[in-house]
Amino acid sequence: MNGAESLVHTLLKSGVDTCFANPGTSEMHFVGALDRIPGMKCVLGLQENVVTGMADGYYRIARKPASTLLHCGPGLANGMANLHNARRARAGIVNIVGDQATYHRPYDAPLTADTEGMARTVSHWVRTSSHASQVGRDAAAAVQAARAISGQIATLVLPADASWSQGGIVAEPLAVAVAPPIDPHAVENAARILRSNKNVLMLLADQATLAQSQRLAWRVARATGADLLASYTNAHMARGRGRLQLERVPYGTDAAIQALSRYEHIILVNANPPVGFFAYPGKPSTHYPSNAQIHVLSRHDQDSDAALQALVDELGAPEVALPDPGPRPEAVGGAPTQEGLALALAALMPEHSIVSNESISFGRDFYKLTHAAPAHDWLNLGGGAIGDGLPVSTGAAVAGGGDRRVISLQADGSAMYSLQSLWTQAREKLPCTTILLNNRKYNILIGEYQNVGAVPGPTAMGMLDLSNPDLDWVQLANGMGVEAARAITLEECADLMKQSFRQPGPFLIDLII
Amino acid sequence: MNGAESLVHTLLKSGVDTCFANPGTSEMHFVGALDRIPGMKCVLGLQENVVTGMADGYYRIARKPASTLLHCGPGLANGMANLHNARRARAGIVNIVGDQATYHRPYDAPLTADTEGMARTVSHWVRTSSHASQVGRDAAAAVQAARAISGQIATLVLPADASWSQGGIVAEPLAVAVAPPIDPHAVENAARILRSNKNVLMLLADQATLAQSQRLAWRVARATGADLLASYTNAHMARGRGRLQLERVPYGTDAAIQALSRYEHIILVNANPPVGFFAYPGKPSTHYPSNAQIHVLSRHDQDSDAALQALVDELGAPEVALPDPGPRPEAVGGAPTQEGLALALAALMPEHSIVSNESISFGRDFYKLTHAAPAHDWLNLGGGAIGDGLPVSTGAAVAGGGDRRVISLQADGSAMYSLQSLWTQAREKLPCTTILLNNRKYNILIGEYQNVGAVPGPTAMGMLDLSNPDLDWVQLANGMGVEAARAITLEECADLMKQSFRQPGPFLIDLII
Incomplete structure (x- = not known):
């Protein structure tokens, strides 16, 4: 058994059965082991921040860690912003980062980087397996770290030779640390x-x-x-x-x-x-x-x-009923407003939906106005690094197993950081409805600029405005295999929401606000 | 004068007149200073790896550093893979990374991260300006570091209060280190x-x-x-x-x-x-x-x-003429082959073109077959972290000042890492022609997998194959404001190349290979 095979067996034994992946050359033996050993669901992301963001979303709904598969230091770096968010979200993730073979590292080949140094900036637990015989043991420890009651980011660096060499030993699951008792x-x-x-x-x-x-x-x-x-x-x-x-x-x-x-x-x-x-x-x-x-x-x-x-x-506080949130709202029509969209959402979302909210400036009031919706889970941006909305939705949908509708309330500027998520939604036929709030600017920053006490001039607006050219989100979604349509009014948006909730795969509504 | 104003003045005095930017709240005073002080060309990228890759491409053609503007540790993290590539390319870059105010950092607000720790993994020079009075001096030192004969990555972390506080002092340019003499x-x-x-x-x-x-x-x-x-x-x-x-x-x-x-x-x-x-x-x-x-x-x-x-x-080696590369090739027709596309490129590229090559598996022979093209510059992926092709092209086009055609030989898998570059090409109306080599797979990895000694099964192919759904690059480009068309034959590709070379803005050819 090689190191990679011991890794896959150990992850599965420890309860990690989903791997969000963007592999490279140094991970081919791990990919080979995943191919030969049944039981791990592998989900491809076309950029690493999508991969790590999916693992975050998965944890929030599944309440257990997935693994990621990343390629060398730079592949890890591409996924670090959403690992930062996941750390703030207290999500547990087991990152597997392939790297140069131990004996090849001193030659400083182009992809050689300070992989452990990068990992430390976003991880609670970092280890490099320097030999095949250690990989299983280290993987079990990584899962143990990730499964802490407050989830942790555990990053296992896997040099190519530790992966391909014989001598792998499958490790037993390690007991998850008990939460410190209440004082x-x-x-x-x-x-x-x-x-x-x-x-x-x-x-x-x-x-x-x-x-x-x-x-x-x-x-x-x-x-x-x-x-x-x-x-x-x-x-x-x-x-x-x-x-x-x-x-x-x-x-x-x-x-x-x-x-x-x-x-x-x-x-x-x-x-x-x-x-x-x-x-x-x-x-x-x-x-x-x-x-x-x-x-x-x-x-x-x-x-x-x-x-x-x-x-x-x-x-001695007695049992007491939760307050009634009042009747379920009804959708209203007209031009899109924060309130109108929130009411449509509350009126139309299926029970047990998952709402992923990266709506930024336009969405400040969505939360307040959706209390009377059916029971649902609401996911927020954990660490303030924009670009987690679409990947978190995608991973949450994987964890939901296809049964739970995921609704992304997604600002356009933030969506551009990780739009590749849409492709994974299409490939995995995930029940994701993205309501793309298209205001064609970094509106929150225009507000922040004005807080600083000035009206933005042409140079500032050149860095705050997303028009010229306008982003066409219908084309962007279609280009990645996701059905999409534009909505100008709340009626159109509501009709598209209803339509998308009836069909199994992803849909994007390009809502011009 | 506040710290941000001293920064802009110092950068300009030191010869840095281009800023590739993706700002956030903590950079608003720097954006304000850029707005008030004329002379800095600001180019917005919609994701930070686009920003840093543009700075790399800019340096390679301009032979002088640009600045970047990045938002906190996670914004820097998003741009680290292309900083890794730039470091390997020996490109000089001055990164300005806005961060939490010095006194706010202990509160560990959500975006707080180990910004310096991240910076160190990809930079030759890292410093945090802790007071407005130091910003100018530190900026001059950063430019000095970046301008070394072998260009360097200099990262200046700029806490928000060092930016907004009064007391900024413009610094004189520092002498660039002389290269060690030849032994x-x-x-x-x-x-x-x-x-x-x-x-x-x-x-x-x-x-x-x-x-x-x-x-x-x-x-x-x-x-x-x-x-x-x-x-x-x-x-x-x-x-x-x-x-x-x-x-x-x-x-x-x-x-x-x-x-x-x-x-x-x-x-x-x-x-x-x-x-x-x-x-x-x-x-x-x-x-x-x-x-x-x-x-x-x-x-x-x-x-x-x-x-x-x-x-x-x-x-005492005498003057001698360089060997003649032979006659300029003529374009051939038929189904796309490596040789056919290389001949089309050599036959059609305008003189003093810039070729950015991230063609990966399909492009192994492009280089050999283009010696007899007109004089041109050829840019390669510096550090092996895929996703630099489109940003490097974009930055190179900015450095070319609109006069030099930039031709991207761009694999589809790699292009997906930083496709947001196309939007900046459209906004800046850059003369960029992307030949998107659409094979709908990570073909180099399929080769690597086979080197490992196995035929990929369904799980492995699920991580190596980019079809299901196919990416439609015409729609992706159009969605970001870039004109595009599909080519199935070399004749169609050549016609589209000729058409794009005649028009001033960007164009993408989705070449099915």
């Missing part, structure tokens, strides 16, 4: 704060924004009068009917400061204290009042369900 | 080897493959009977009528070993000893005979013109 003093402290104060916020993030934690947090809120908010960036939130109408801290500095201004105590449930996405001259980095007390109920690597259950028990 | 003993030694031995190869790379060094090397070869070859990967070669018919060491291991087998002495002129692009089981890493003597006339950071002139003088 009873933290629970008691939170209960004390909640009982004796009025202006208390419980801030939820990550696992705490999924269904079970939401129900527990709502019991706490009802029993104590505390407010609940979610962090602005949560990679994965449970939403719609039967879930909590959990608002998020606003993105903008002024709005966030305003929203948090009245809280004297903030209890963090797997969340970080709210800070600005960016700094701005004369504005504070932190968005909570300087005299607010911060209390940690649970950290991101702890089990928020257990923490909130302990708090419910401590408070 | 007279190296010249004497090379002359001695050339006079007293028969089986001598002079191996040329980098600057030594441009016109002046070619003429000098040819005088040496004629006077001594030595052979001349170029390294396989040379980012930029002078070719066509009036230049030397300089063959390259073959790419394949067996062919390279065969081509070099008879040499007892190899004199390196700015070249490295020839080694394999990759290692293969049972084959050597080095491609020259184990008993061959390696002699260094000049290193990559020395002036090959000076080294070869000294060798010509030492040998």
Whole structure:
């Protein structure tokens, strides 16, 4: 058995059965092993940021890591922005990065690069297998790292000779680390704060924004009068009917400061204290009042369900129904507006849809207006590196197994970073509906420029405007085998949504906004 | 004056007048300064690997660095593969990477990343300006580093507050380092080897493959009977009528070993000893005979013109005409073949064209068959990280100032990594003709897989095949504003080439091969 074969067997034994791939020469023995050993679903992406973004989306829905297959340092580099996003999303991923043979590395052939140095900037765990006999053992350790309760990026560098040499040994799965237990003093402290104060916020993030934690947090809120908010960036939130109408801290500095201004105590449930996405001259980095007390109920690597259950028990908070979000909205017509599109989405999305939101400037209000939709999962950009929307959708659809509709709310500027995702959607016949919000500019940056205090002149607009020429997303999608159509009105958009939800494969709606 | 303004003034004073950009929020003050201060040409790319690849292509033709403008660590990461290629191409680039404000970094906001750590993996020079007063000085040092005789990647990280704060100081240009002088003993030694031995190869790379060094090397070869070859990967070669018919060491291991087998002495002129692009089981890493003597006339950071002139003088090698490459070929018809397309190219390309070659498997023979074309520049993939062809073409066209036709010989698989380049070609109305070699597979990898000793099964072909669905490059180009047409025969291809050479803007020929 060669190293590559031991790798495939070990990954499968450890429960990794999906590989998002963009291989090269140094990975051919791994590709050969995948060909010979049944059980691994391999999904090709035509650029590596698509590959890593798919693995992120897959994890968020499957709640287990996939593997990637990347070619040498530069192939890893192409996928690093979405590994950054995945790290922020706390997604677990096992990257397999093929590299020069160990004995060939000193010759500094053209593709030789500081692969480990690159990997360290986006990974929690990095190792190079220097011999076939170590590959299985290292792969099991990589999966163990990736499967931590707060998912981790594990990058295994696989020199070509470790892959092709005989002596591979299949490794047994390693036990996944148990989450650090909830501190009873933290629970008691939170209960004390909640009982004796009025202006208390419980801030939820990550696992705490999924269904079970939401129900527990709502019991706490009802029993104590505390407010609940979610962090602005949560990679994965449970939403719609039967879930909590959990608002998020606003993105903008002024709005966030305003929203948090009245809280004297903030209890963090797997969340970080709210800070600005960016700094701005004369504005504070932190968005909570300087005299607010911060209390940690649970950290991101702890089990928020257990923490909130302990708090419910401590408070004796009774079972209570979640508030009703009101009737399901009806779609409205006319020119596309944020509100109108959100209502169409809420009115039309199939139950258990997955919404991947990289709508940036146009989509600020989509979230607020879709609480009364059927139960669905909502995926946000994890780390602020635009270009994760389409790949995350694609990987989420793979994890959904073809049964769950994935709806991308996708800004045009961001979509251009990883448009190759559409090809994989077509190849895998994935149930992905992309609503391409085509405003032909980096509109968020035009706003940021104006915040800086100036009207953009021709040179600035030359870097902020995406017209001249206009991008034709119908042609771009068709060119990659994805059916597409343009919509100018909300009626047209709604008709195309309905049409696409009825058919099994991908569809793109080029919505001119 | 704020830091950003001091940066723009310093770059302009140091001779950097072109900025390839993909900005974000943390760069808005730099964008503002570019807007207010005249003199910098700004070219937008819709993904960062396009931006860095354009800067590489620009350097190769302009022989001076451009600046890039990138957004935080993940924006830099997106451009790292083509920075790797540029580093291998010895292109000088000044990267400006905006980042979190210094005081905001400890809050670990979502886009915070190890920007310096990323930069180090692909840069010769990295610095973070921590205060507005340092920005000008640091920018001058960055340009100095980039302008070394062997161009370097200089990355200046610019925290948002260093950009927006007052106190910027414009810095004077710093003197570019002089190339280390040629060692007279190296010249004497090379002359001695050339006079007293028969089986001598002079191996040329980098600057030594441009016109002046070619003429000098040819005088040496004629006077001594030595052979001349170029390294396989040379980012930029002078070719066509009036230049030397300089063959390259073959790419394949067996062919390279065969081509070099008879040499007892190899004199390196700015070249490295020839080694394999990759290692293969049972084959050597080095491609020259184990008993061959390696002699260094000049290193990559020395002036090959000076080294070869000294060798010509030492040998008393007389002036001699370059060999005539024979008559200009005529285009042939029929189904597309490597030879037929190469002849069409040689027959039709305008004088002083720039050919960017990322043709991979189909294009192995293009080079050999185009010696008798008019004088032109030939650009190769520098570092083996595919996806540089279209961006390099685009940047080269910017450097060509609109007067020089750029012809991309572009494999389809590689093109998909950075297809966004086409939009910039359309926006800037660049004279770029892309011949898209559409074989609908990663053909080089299918060959590599077969080298491994197996016929690809369905899982392997699922990662090597680009059909299902086919990419429609006419639609992809049109979708980004580039005129395009499909060609099935060489006649159709030749007609479209002629048509595109007559019109000022970009054109893509989707050649089904």
